[in-house]
Amino acid sequence: MKSNRRSFLKATAAFGTVSLVGFPHIWNKNSSLAYAADGEIKVGVLFSLTGTTAIIEESLNKATIMAIEEINAAGGINGRKLVPVVEDPASDPATFAEKARKLVLSDKCVSVFGSYTSASRKAVLPVFEKQNNLYWYPTLYEGRECSKNVIYTGAVPNQQQDDFVPWLVEKFGKRWYLIGSNYIYPKEENNYCKKLLAELGAEVVAEEYVPLGHSEFSSVINKLKAEKPNVIFSTVVGDSVVALHRQYHAAGLDPEKMPMASLTTSENEVAAMGGEAAAGHFTSAPYFMVWDSPENHKFVDAYKKRWGGDKVTHFVSEPSYFQIYLFKQAVEKLAGSDISPNAIREAVKGQELVAPQGKVRIEPENLHSWLWPKIGQCQADGQFKILKQSANWLEPSPYKAYPNQHCTAEGLKQS
Structure with a gap:
């Protein structure tokens, strides 16, 4: 040096x-x-x-x-x-x-x-x-x-949600519970999600945020039991992902009837929580470890x-x-x-x-x-089964939730 x-x-x-x-x-x-x-x-x-x-x-x-x-x-x-x-x-x-x-x-x-x-x-x-x-x-x-x-x-949101949200609505239903960590990423992702849900005639029964590092989800579990949403849309991050899944599993909730659909739960968090706690839930991402390519x-x-x-x-x-x-x-x-x-x-x-x-x-x-959007369902062995993948790579649209704004080589433009 x-x-x-x-x-x-x-x-x-x-x-x-x-x-x-x-x-x-x-x-x-x-x-x-x-x-x-x-x-x-x-x-x-x-x-x-x-x-x-x-x-x-x-x-x-x-x-x-x-x-x-x-x-x-x-x-x-x-x-x-x-x-x-x-x-x-x-x-x-x-x-x-x-x-x-x-x-x-x-x-x-x-x-x-x-x-x-x-x-x-x-x-x-x-x-x-x-x-x-x-x-x-x-x-x-x-x-x-x-x-x-x-x-x-x-x-960015369009690369994770454009296929994911309509697929979940069609497969599970239109009553959604949004749970995320309390900072900008979950709130903006949920903003985009709500726009897609509105276009699909779906509703948000609750929207809740927890502090980073939050580990006590008993009140959330009780609300899920009471509301019985069709989909739990999760943008919880870090250690909190592990706690949420484990407490969901311990409460005996059923992913076949009320799955968690996440943008943030990867093989890494699944390895920390154990495959049983993650099995049956969904994640949208451009990459999964099981992807078959040289x-x-x-x-x-x-x-x-x-x-x-x-x-x-x-x-x-x-x-x-x-x-x-x-x-x-x-x-x-x-x-x-x-x-x-x-x-x-x-x-x-x-x-x-x-x-x-x-x-x-x-x-x-x-x-x-x-990037290449994919939808995966977690299995008991800790890996994901890829259920859907895009036919082509997808263009990034970082301002898609704000159609009057566009990021260009000259900077942010308003229209």
């Missing part, structure tokens, strides 16, 4: 004492040298290894590190090794922001890969916009964001070999993995010249690769990803 800093100081000395903010053209030129110092490219890895969301984020860290190790073992990027700088923000948005500033300003990372919750992404966003750096966000999220400083590789078999086998035969892959660890390869392709496209965040952002636009879920693409207009 000291030699990298010396290289940066030497490179800037010729220009005298300058303000990095006041002279962005000088900053970009010299930061490009710092990013590639000593034949290495530093990237930040910012996932919670402790706290309430560590149950899921720890696996995102593993997928990211594995991809970096694979790239380095194959010779790096244009002969340069990737150097991951790992920080633990401990599931706390304020700590996310603090660690992000360190990775960008002190460690001089050319990109940072991180976050699970939207609260943490919102916390770091000002850092990346002010410093004009790049944040790679692998998680499904609520949309309604248009930033030139974030590459979004997870699903790319996925390779991914799953490598993940188990690296991290343990009992480990699982899921719909957030998969984009955590493939976005490192999108980064690699973007940097390779630059042919070793300018590897500043600006240059990488322009180079990643339109990039495609065959990920474990299928071919993905970064949409140039909004920096979100074209």
